[in-house]
Amino acid sequence: MSKPEDKDYTEAMWLLWNAIADHIEETSKEELLAEARKAGIDVDQTVDDVRTIIRRRTKEYRQAALKQARKEYEKEVEKYAKEKFIPPVSPGELKNFLLGIQKQYPEMTQAVFQFRDLKDLTDEDLESAVKQLYHLGILKKPDGEGE
Numbered sequence: 533m534s535k536p537e538d539k540d541y542t543e544a545m546w547l548l549w550n551a552i553a554d555h556i557e558e559t560s561k562e563e564l565l566a567e568a569r570k571a572g573i574d575v576d577q578t579v580d581d582v583r584t585i586i587r588r589r590t591k592e593y594r595q596a597a598l599k600q601a602r603k604e605y606e607k608e609v610e611k612y613a614k615e616k617f618i619p620p621v622s623p624g625e626l627k628n629f630l631l632g633i634q635k636q637y638p639e640m641t642q643a644v645f646q647f648r649d650l651k652d653l654t655d656e657d658l659e660s661a662v663k664q665l666y667h668l669g670i671l672k673k674p675d676g677e678g679e
Contacts, residue, residue, distance in 0.1 A: 617663045620671075626658040627651070633665065640670050 556564065568575050621629045630650055634641050644664045653661070665671045 612663075612667060615663070615667075617659070617666070619659050619662050623655045623659070626655065626662060627653075630658060630661055633671070637670060640668075641665065644668070644670075 559567075565575055568578070619626060619629075627650055630645075634645055634650070644661050648657075650658070650661075662671070
């Protein structure tokens with residue numbers, strides 16, 4: 533729903549909302565309920581509808597940051613998947629290369645190697661592990677590589 537950016541329109545809307553707020557504030561609960569019933573409004577249903585709207589909007593507001601983070605995460609995953617990567621050693625030497633890195637940086641490599649025995653990994657898995665180490669900044673890429 534769009535609204536005019538007219539200053540008079542905006543001012544009129546503020547005046548209207550302020551008048552409604554003043555009326556509600558100055559009128560007793562019983563009078564407000566009587567007015568609503570007289571106008572044919574199902575007060576209980578209206579209360580349920582308002583609660584539903586508030587819950588929905590609250591949930592949307594809380595999830596907005598989560599949705600944005602998810603979009604950014606998906607962009608990073610896509611970027612990572614498309615990234616060109618050439619391992620620093622031949623496929624046959626990857627296992628020994630990673631074992632050396634794991635011994636040299638045990639705390640830093642734990643996230644990449646957690647619960648995995650390098651002896652059981654395929655060449656593709658080993659290459660992926662090296663790529664992850666580069667992506668995490670544990671290993672440095674030669675200039676121009678992967679761009």
